[in-house]
Amino acid sequence: QVQLQESGPGLVKPSETLSLTCTVSGDSISSYYWNWIRQPPGKGLEWIGYIHYSGSTKYNPSLKRRVTTSVDTSKNQFSLKLSSVTAADTAVYYCARQSYDPSPFDYWGQGTLVTVSP
Amino acid sequence: SYELIQPPSVSVSPGQTAIITCSGVKWGDKSACWYQQKPGQSPVLVIYEDNRRPSGIPERFSGSSSGNTATLTISGTQAMDEADYYCQAWDSSLVVFGGGTKLTVL
Numbered sequence: 001q002v003q004l005q006e007s008g009p010g011l012v013k014p015s016e017t018l019s020l021t022c023t024v025s026g027d028s029i030s031s032y033y034w035n036w037i038r039q040p041p042g043k044g045l046e047w048i049g050y051i052h053y054s055g056s057t058k059y060n061p062s063l064k065r066r067v068t069t070s071v072d073t074s075k076n077q078f079s080l081k082l083s084s085v086t087a088a089d090t091a092v093y094y095c096a097r098q099s100y101d102p103s104p105f106d107y108w109g110q111g112t113l114v115t116v117s118p
Numbered sequence: 119s120y121e122l123i124q125p126p127s128v129s130v131s132p133g134q135t136a137i138i139t140c141s142g143v144k145w146g147d148k149s150a151c152w153y154q155q156k157p158g159q160s161p162v163l164v165i166y167e168d169n170r171r172p173s174g175i176p177e178r179f180s181g182s183s184s185g186n187t188a189t190l191t192i193s194g195t196q197a198m199d200e201a202d203y204y205c206q207a208w209d210s211s212l213v214v215f216g217g218g219t220k221l222t223v224l
Contacts, residue, residue, distance in 0.1 A: 035213075045153075045161065045204055047213035060212065094160060102208045104151040106172065108160040 002026040004095050004109035012089075012116050018082040022095030022109055029053055029071065033098040034078045035105060036069070038091040046091075050098065051078055058101070085116045120144070120209035122216035129222045136192040138219045140205030143188050149207075150188035152181060155218075156201045164203075165190060197223050 008020035022034065036048040049059035051069040059067050068081040082089060092113050096105040123141045130136040143150050149168040153161035163172050165181035168188065178193045188207070192199055200223045205216040 044218045045206075045215040047215065058211065102211060102213075104163050104166040104206070105153075105161070106163055108162075111160055 002097065002107045004097065004107055006093060006095050006109045006112040008112060008114070010113060010115060012085055012114060013118055014086055014116055015084055018080070018085050018089060018093075018114055018116075020080045020093055020095075020112065020114070021077050022079070024076045024078075024097075028073075029076045029078065030073050033101050033103075034071065035096045035098060036080045037094045037096055037105070037108075038089075039094070039111070040088075040091045048080065048082075048093075050101070052101075087116050090114065090116045120214050122205055122207060122214055124203075124205060124216040124219045126217070127220045127222065129224055130192075130195045131224055132197060133194055136195045136199070136221055136223075138190040138192075138203050138205075138221065140188040140190070140207075140216050141186060143183070143186050143205075143207050144209060150181070150183065151206045152179075152188075152190045153204045153206065154199075154201045155204065161204065192221075195221075195223055199223060 003025045005023045012018045030053045033050045033052050035050040039045050051057045066083045071078040092111040094111045095109040097107040152165040154164045155161040164175050164179050168183050169181040180191045182189045202218045204218045
C-alpha cells in the first residue's frame with residue numbers, strides 16, 4: 001500500500017522560506033509524478049505543482065516565481081520550498097501522486113498545517 | 119483565468135440522489151475527476167475519466183458530462199457521504215480545482 005507522509009516546520013515567519021518534505025513508502029519514487037497541493041483553512045484546494053523523478057517540473061503560474069521542488073530517490077522523498085511567505089500562504093499542505101501527466105491524484109498524504117506568523 | 123464553478127452547497131435526504139455540477143470544463147483529451155473530502159481528512163478520488171470509479175469506491179458514485187459541465191451523481195445517498203466534493207480538470211496541462219461543494223445529508 002502506497003503511503004505519503006509530509007514533514008516540516010508548522011510555523012514559518014513572514015518573508016522566510018517554507019520547506020516541506022514528503023516521504024513515500026510502499027512504492028519507488030522512481031516513477032510517477034509527485035505533487036504539492038494546499039488548502040487554506042476553510043477554503044478549497046490549490047495545486048502548487050509537481051516534480052517527476054527525472055527532475056522535470058510543472059508549477060502553478062500564480063506561485064511559480066516562489067516555488068522550488070526537488071527529489072531524492074535514495075531516500076524516496078521529494079521536497080517543496082516556497083519563498084517569501086505571507087499570511088496568505090497559511091494552509092494545510094498535501095503531497096499527492098499522479099501515475100502520469102495528466103492523470104488524477106490517486107494517493108495523498110495526510111497533510112500538514114503550516115502557519116505563517118511572526 | 120480558467121475557473122471551474124461548483125455550487126457551494128447541496129442538500130439531500132438519505133436514500134435520495136445527490137447531484138453536484140462542475141461548470142466551465144474544457145474538454146479535450148483530458149477528463150474531469152471528483153474528490154471527496156471529509157472533515158480533517160485528505161481528499162479521496164471517487165471518479166476519474168468522467169465516469170470511472172477507483173477500486174473501493176461504491177457503485178452509488180457515478181459521473182457524467184455534457185457540454186462544459188461535469189456532474190457527480192450519488193444514488194441512494196448515505197449519511198457517510200456527507201462531505202466536501204471537489205471537481206478537478208486541466209487547463210493546458212495545468213491542474214485546476216473547482217471551489218468545492220458541501221454535501222449535507224439531512
